[in-house]
Every structure is written in structure tokens, then in C-alpha cells.
Amino acid sequence: MEKDKQTVLVVDDEQPILNSVRRLLKTAGFEVLCASDPVNAIDILKSNDVNVLITDYMMPGLDGIDLLVLVRENWPDLASIMMTASPDVRVAAEAVNRNLIDFFVTKPWDSKNLVELVRRAAAKNQPAATGSGQLFGKYRLRRLLAQGGMAELWLATIKGAEGFEKKVVVKKVLEHLSRDPNFVEMFIDEARMMSKLNHGNIVSVIDFGQEEGSYFMVMEHVDGPDLRQLLYGPDGNENSGNEAALPVATACFIARQVALGLDYAHRKTDDSGKPLGLVHRDIAPQNILVSREGVVKIADFGIAKAEGIKRRTTPGMVRGTLYYMSHEQITARPVDHRTDIYALSAVLYEMLAGRPPFLGATHQETVAQIVNGSYPPLRKLRREVPRQVVAVVEKGLRRNPRFRHQSAAEFEHELGVAMLKSRLSATQADVSSLVEKRMPREDEEQW
Template sequence: MPQQEQSALGIGCLGKYELLRKIASGGMGEVFLARQVGEGGFEKILAIKRILPHLTEDETFVRMFLDEARTSARLNHVNIVQIYELGKEAGVHFIAMEYVHGLDLRRILDRQREAGAVLPPALSLFVIREALTGLHYAHRQTTLDGTPLGIVHRDISPQNILVSYEGEVKIADFGIARAANRISEATGGMLKGKIAYMSPEQVAGKEMGPASDIFSIGIVLYEALTGKRPFEGKTSLEILQAIRRAEVSPPSTIEPGLPPQIDEIVCRALARSPEDRYPDARTMALALQEVLNAEWEMLDPAAELSEYLKEHFPEGNTPTSPPSELAATVVGGEEVPLDTTQLECVPPGEATETETFLEGASSPSRWIGGEVGMTVTQTLAGTPQASDMALPTLVGTPQSRQAMKEPPSSPWKWPWLLLLLLLLPLLLPAGRAWLGEHLRISPSPPTLKTPLSRKEVDRAPALETVPPPRRTLRIVSHPPGATISINGEHRPERTPAEIPDLPAGTRVEILLEKEGFERWHDSRKIEAEGTNELTADLVPIEVPVTIDSEPQGAEVYLDGVDVGLTRQTLGSVTFGEHRVKLVKPGYRSASFTFRVTRRTPLSFVKRLSPLQQEVSIVSDPPGASVILEGVPQGTTPLRLPLPTDRKISLLLEKEGYESAHFEGSVTPGKGELVLTLTPLPLVPLKIDSRPQGIEVVLDQNRKGQTPLVWRGKRGVTVGKHELTFRYAGRTLETRTISVGAEGDNKVVVTFHGRIAVRAPQDAGTVLLDGERNCLAPCTFADVVIGKHQMTFKRVIGGVEKVKTRDVTVEFGQTVEVEFPFFE
């Protein structure tokens, strides 16, 4: 077995790295805790992410993965998980990356939610501030000639924000989001957990920039502060629609104790338009730091975060033993339970001698292993007499476990055996018996000079043998109904079943098979005492199924469950019959069934029949504006595609006519819709003004001068109209009037100005147009615009003196006049 295949079992090496234990696995690859050793006692603990072998056949995925991994390898920042090497071993690609002893933010938030609490706000702000610092570093990276690299993470979520037990914050999986998304398309896994952190432009399939990462980290900050996501929904589609709308309730509505500055920061980060968000990640980080400085006194936030983790997650912080959790992520994967296997890399093809130290034992047991491949040293926890047991060599396959070697005899016996061979002629037959006892050689049967008769043979006493007891093995499977094979022999029973008459002390090989499930096999020793029972959890076979429609964007229901929009790739479809329903507005629903019987991926494309037809919209008279569902479409005559499966609302409008409405369904096959417009009645309209002679414009096209009357054929229609008044080439006022079907429709307007007379106190009397008077200084208000005559009177020496002056008043203005000087 090649080294790389053994690595997939958690045993062996990958290139120069020793794989210590398997941490996680998923649709994209596997993560191992690994060690790199060198001369002079050099040792480095790191993480290895190995791409699943079958993905190497996907050239597009490999190219995307290599391109983005090379880009992310440029990043060297304290808040980004460092990539050490991008390698390839036996045709399989892998990444050697920094090992973070801690937890991802997803696990921290989940633990807090289970406890009915949230992460302390100060620590939440600190974690997000640190992550923003790493994002800003990545966003502004350039080539050597200064060309921006345009690095965007594209997959910011709590799973990809790692927090170490020392209070460090690091972003993981930088640069492989596009490759991961390709695997999501092949396995149907992406829309299960990642869409809640997408940006509106990401949902719409538009180009993404740094602002997309800022939106995503704003969602993470919202969840850390409140324990809830800002965009929720019962289905993936509802979540996508909520993100597209980007309507957010401030965090303080859920956690009233939060400072108002936090609401401003979160709402700006979650703005629907990228232009309305923070210009870069650093600006948002500075805003968070200002709140931290103003609201909380944190001399060493990293130390406080470290203490918090050690207090609330003590199970993962065990410095005296290998880490039980690796803060690293795998696309579509979940963490797997860890064992206590320690790995020792041995070149293939060599027989090896391996020592195994037992917990609580004073000396090691030794044996020779002759299997080709990797020999493993395994620490065993067991009974006090475990050190006396003969331990087998453990290799990575069941076949190699069956070929285990017995422990050899001690080397000191062989010189004595050689001497006994030389003395053999002198010791026979006693020597032959001694050698048979110590070398386990059966003595030769004695030579019979006289053959025994048949009767003598039959009368000879038989050797007394004690057969082993026979026991029954009960086998249960989940689900039941699996066929059973024992030691390669097919049995008639199906699970659950009891297999009788099995000799105690022997080991049997069990194989369970059920259609649609992986084959399950195990080796079990039949115990002489107690209950012999075996329970098997069968793993369903999952086949990728791609469902598409023409046109795309149809909602996909698989076995009654909404799984997203076409084109949709589902990676977890089990064997058996399944039913699919496609629903898209404007099209007839399409349903079909398919059956999964093999591991081969399936693909289906369904053409949807449109539920609309081309209809000519005609009005009498033509030229009416057409409004469909509140949206202007053009003027009649007009051809429009109209749905035939639901009611529509159509409105036609034309000046001088009553609006025409159509509410209902279009009859299939009917290609024309004719609506007749009813003329509005004409009524008289009188318009006057002070002063008269003001120019009047009705509805921007009909003109006249006050006083005027429009009646008869020149009358106006009932309804609202716009009047504009002009004087001397200047617009004085524009107003909207309502014309009724009955009564006197008359409009009278007055345009005023003011005249202010400036003079010493009691300078004299002022008359305006010989009618209005005042004692200067004074002001004439509400003076009709136009020319006016002013008369000034003053008594000097008992004689009244008079002077006159013409003044022009403008609309809305004040004219200032000096009282004349009298000699």
C-alpha cells in the first residue's frame, strides 16, 4: 500500500511530514495533525490538509485550488493562518499550514447559545477587530510592480475565524473559497450552512470586492453580539431573499445594553450597497477600537480572551497531551473522534522491530513485523497484565491484521539447540523427545513390524478430545434487513438475526450488505461467556445528482423538501426512488421521478413551459400609456408577454380620457386585448388675477392672459390641472387646481410686493395711488405688482409742499423709497 493511501487512514507519512492523527474530513479533503522533524532535534507541529484523491481528476478544481492556494501563500500576517507549503505526493495535492491550538468561533458561539448567553461584547469586538486587521492586510496586497492582487476571502464565517488559547485570532482557508465552491456544486453542500454569511452581491452572482468580506464579517459580528443571525428564513431561498433586501434590526433591539455606536457600526457594515459600507476593513477596525476604548477598559484584550477560553473550554486546553481538537476547517466536513495512535514512519518493504510502551507498564514488549508498508506503534490502555501480552503489528488494512506474526523465541536458545543437534545420535530416542518438546517438532511415528488388523484398529481406544463450546452471535444493523456472510459464507438470515453454533474462542469475519448502503465488515471473537452481540450502523451510499431547468432559477423540491434553485447539485442523494418538483413563476410546474441504483452521478435537465403569451394591447383611441402591475410599459398599440396562469392588473391612461382598468386573467390563445377610453366631460374655467394681464399656461400647453374664460370646446376636463402664472418673462407661481363637474370653476390670484419708505421721524405724509397713506417712515404691505404713484407731502412754514414719484413693485419683493427733501 502506498504511503499516501495509508495517510488517508491516519497512519503513515505524506512526503516529509509525519501524520499524527486525523482531525476532520469532508467533501474537499482531510485534515491531519502532523509533525515535521529535522536534524539537531528540530520538530514542528503543523496541520496538513490533503485533497481527496478523486478530486485530482477534476482539472478545473485543481487549477482553481492551485491558483488561489499560491495566492494565499503570499500572505504572512499574525491574523491569518500561515501556509507553509503547497505540495503534491503520489498525484495527491496537500497544504502544510500553521497549527492553531484553540477553537473556531462557530464552536464558541454555539456553546454560548446552548448556555443561553452571548460572548461578552468587548471580546466580540476584539475578535472581529483582529479579523478585520487580517482582512485589510490581504485586501491591499500587490505584486512586486504594485499591481493589486485583488484578494477577497469570499467565505468569511465563524467556522473560518480561529481563536487560540493564547488569545490570538486568525482567519483560516484564505484563498480556496472558489475551489471549495466548485466542490459544493458537485456535492450540494454549499447552501446548507454558508449562505447565511453571503453578501447581497454574492447572492446576485455579481463581482465581489473587499466590501463583500466586510458585509460577511458584519454578519458574524451581529451574531457574536446577539446570538442571532441578522438574516433568517425557513428555507435557503428565504435566507437569500433576506440578504438581498439587507433589512437589519439594530443589535441593541435584541441586546438593549449595547452602546449606540455599535448599532451604527453594524448597520453600516451590513448596508445593501457596497458603496455605503466602510471603505476598507481597517476603517471598520478603527471604529471598533474607538468603542472598545470608550466603553471598556481592557489593558490586555488578548489575555482576557485567553482566560475566557480556558475557563469556558477547559477540555481543549491540555498542554501535557496531544491536542484533542484542531482549529482548522474542511469544506463540507465535520470533526471526527480522535484515538491515541502514535505514528512512526518506516520505509515500505522493510521488516521492522517496534517497541510498544504500555501505560502503567515497566517494560516494553517486542515483536518482529514483516508486512510491507507502515508499521505502527500504538499506545494501549488496558489491564495491569497487559505488558505480558503478545502484541500484534498494526498496519492499515484488515488483510495485514490477519497476517500478524507471533513473537519470536529469545535468541539465547539457539546455541544450545545447535549443541543438542550434534549430540542427537547419542540421545535417541530420549533426545528426539526432548527436541520435540523444546522445538515443537512432532516425533516420527514408530515403525510397526507387524501390521495391525482392521479389528485391532477398530478396538484401539480413541484419543479423548474436548470440543470448544458452541455459542450464538446476535447481529443487529441500523437499518435492518442486511444480508449476512460469516467467514465468506453467505447466510440465509437477514438482520436482526442470531447465528448459532459458532465455536467459542474463534474469530469470525462478518460481512453485512444492503442495497443503497456501504458494505460493512468486521472481525469478532466469539466469547465463551457473556453475550455475543454485534451492532452495525450502515452508512448510506450518497450519489451526486444535478438538477437543472431551462430557464434556470426554478425552485427544486426533492421528496417534498425545498433544496434551492436550479442549477442545483445535491451530494447526499441515497439509493432508491426520489421525486422532484420544479416550480418557477410564469411557468408550469414540472415533476418527475428518478431512481438511484448505482454510484454513478446523475444529471437531469427539464424544459419548463411558459405560462404566458404575447398579447397586443390596443386602446381606442390609441396613444394611451400602458401600466402593468404598477410598472410603465409604453403606449398603445403595444405587444406584451402576459402570464396566463394568474390574474394581472393593467391600467391605460390618456389625457382627456378616463383611465381604463383591466383586472383578470388573459385567456390562453387570445392574442389581443382591446380597451375603450371614455372622454372626460369639458367644463368652463375662469381665471383672473391682480393685476390683470398675467400670462397663464394650462397643463404646459394652453396659454392665455388674465382675465380669461375657457368654455365650450375650449373647456377643460374634470380633474386636476396645472396652472403656471408668468409676468414680464418671469414665472411667478405654479399651482395645481381641481376642476369639478359642477359648480363655478373660478381661479383668482393676487401677486403682491411691498414698499418701504425711509425718512427721518415725522418727515411727512405719503400717499399710494392717492388712496392709501401713512406717516413716514412707514411700509405699504400687499401692494399689487406693477407701477404705482407715490405722493409725498410736508408742511414747511405753514405751507404744504408736495412731490410725486412712480414706483414699480415686483412679485414677492420689497421696494425701498427715500422720502424726498423739501427746501
């Protein structure tokens, strides 16, 4: 193979598709390898230097999701693209949320878009942040915060009269997905759902629309890190142990604030008074934002479940971040609001222990631990955690939802009582001090 060419591995059980993609990418200057099934793909990956993996979702035997899980475990830096039929678009979106893929493309694909996605995927470790300082409708894009397989997240500003300027966050859908009606429907569902939520512990949606061919959503800017960064540092790299753990009282305060936001969302009704049946389904440290003022907010309802919203997912699709998935999630059973309570209990455990409760050496080991409900006793990892607090965490982590707290309000109340009995006290000011200590403010970036 020529050294200056990027190598792409295409996996699909339909030979005409393999031939079509091979011709397209070879013409675009890529070296192309093909596999007709995931097992063959693993063998190719073991014996070749591959830059980009493109895989179909639905294949016999080991499917595309199973392949992507194995790839993330063994080749974590390999850029991955999922090909999916349009009715499966939510499956692909959820695979992005689970960090299994970097991009996805729907069938039938646009040749130009597919080549551009492959080029972007091949350069994923050196992304070019274009557009800084440019106007996007009435918003000026200032800095690219994150770039994923579905959207770009920009820090932006909006100006008003008398020199007024406000920071916001613009979630800008990738252009090729803005032309996909199924993805657009999903994005509109998310925006519509989030716009109904107005609570101090939930990130609010300010605006929604379409500009320059891309759909976008505008959210409030939270000046501070997410909880994962607060635990493990700016890069969010795990470093197990008490050096990552938070002060016990502060961890409990943060968990109670998240519970208040969840209770509001779980009880939310539509205009006629009918319960929305909203379940976040991905309560995890990266989706909990902590401001420098000590305010705690839940973010990213992108894979939330709500009654009355059409879903195009395949039955049995597992949704969420693995370490915080409940027993019913991991076994692809129906979920309700108690799944969020379980995930919040897992997050509280992590804040107290400096590691998640379920942490296997591989994906399969972690799944087995969740299914069996086996995790290290909290007080063995950190003796200073009061027994009353441990009891609340353990109740929230029970495998059977019937034996957990039956509402987020109940979780919040019992944790408050446990703090009182343990003589623990924390305030918003304590959270603010912790953020400043662990994440000192750097010089403002010059625009």
C-alpha cells in the same frame, strides 16, 4: 428493495448517463433509482429511503444547485454527490464549501472512482479515519481533523534535528481529484494565493507539493477552536440566545483582529506592485480561528477572488456561506472587498447577539431577509451593547456597498473609537481566558 442494499438516487436529464450509472452501481451491489429532472427527484425522495443522491449540475428548469439546497433543508443527512463537466469544476468545489454536497465527480468519470465515492458517501455518518500515524512524505499524519468532498485535513508533525518536532495541518486532496487537471489548477491557485499572504491574523502556508498521487498543502497549526465552536460549543451546534453571545468587549476585539487581517489581504500587491484585488468571500465563524493564546487568524481562502487568476465558474454562481452573504453576493452581482466587510459585520452581530442577523426558517426566507436588509435590532436582543458599537455594525450591514465602511481599516478604526467612547477594553489575554473557559483543554490524544 433488499434491506441490506444501499439505495442511490441518480438525477440527470441525459438518459444515456442515467443508464450508464445505473448499470455501474447495480453491478457494484447498490439499489438504483433514477430521475430525469429535479422535480421528479424530490417526489422520489419523499416516497423512498435514499442513502446517496447523485445529481448533475446543469439541468433545465430547477438546476442541480436548487435541488441540493432543497435536499439540505429537507433531508440534511442525505449524502450528496455532484456530477459536473470538467470546465465547471470550481462550481462543484464551491458547492462543497457551501456544504451542499459531500463529494463531486467530473465527467467523464472513472468507474472505479465513482463506485468508491458512492461507497464513501453511503458511509458518511461513520467515516473511517485511515492513515493515522503513517508517514506522508516528510510529515507524519497524526489525526484526521476533517474530511470533505475535496480534501482531508490532518493534524501532522514534522521532525527535525535534536528531537525537534512541530505540529502542522496537512490539507490532502482526495486522490481522484489529484488526477483532475482543472481541480489541480484550482488548488495550485489557492496555494499560490495563500503563500503570498504573511500576516499575524492570517493562517500561513508552509509547504505545497505532491506525494503518493495526492496534491497537498501544509499550513500552520492553530491550537484552539474556530469562532463557531467558541460560540456554540465543540460541535458548533447553534443555540440562539445570549448564552452563545460573547462578552461585548471581547467580541469587538476579535472583530478588529479579523479586520486587520482583511485590510492586509485587500491591500496586497504582486511583485510588480499591482494590487491583487483579493476578496475572501467567505468570512464566517468557521473560517476564523482563535488560539488558546488569544491570537485570531483568518483561514480558508479556498474560494477567494483575486485579479489575474483564471476562474472557470458559471456566471451568476453564488459563493460563500449563506448567513454572511452580502446583498451583492446573494443576487450574484460583482463583489469587491466591501463584501468581506459586510460579512465581518454579520459575524460581529452574531458574536454580540448569539445568532446571525439573517436567520430564516428556510433557505428562501434567509435569502429574502438578506435581499430586504431586514434583521432584528441588535439592542432588542442584547440591551447592553453600546449604541456606538451598534452604529458600526449597522453601517457594515448596509445593502449598498457605497454606504458601508470603504475599507477594513476604516471598520477597524471606527470600532476602536466606538470601544473607546463606550469605555470598553479587551486584550489578547481576555480572548485567551474566554477560550479556556468555554473550551477547556482536554487530555492530549495519545498517538
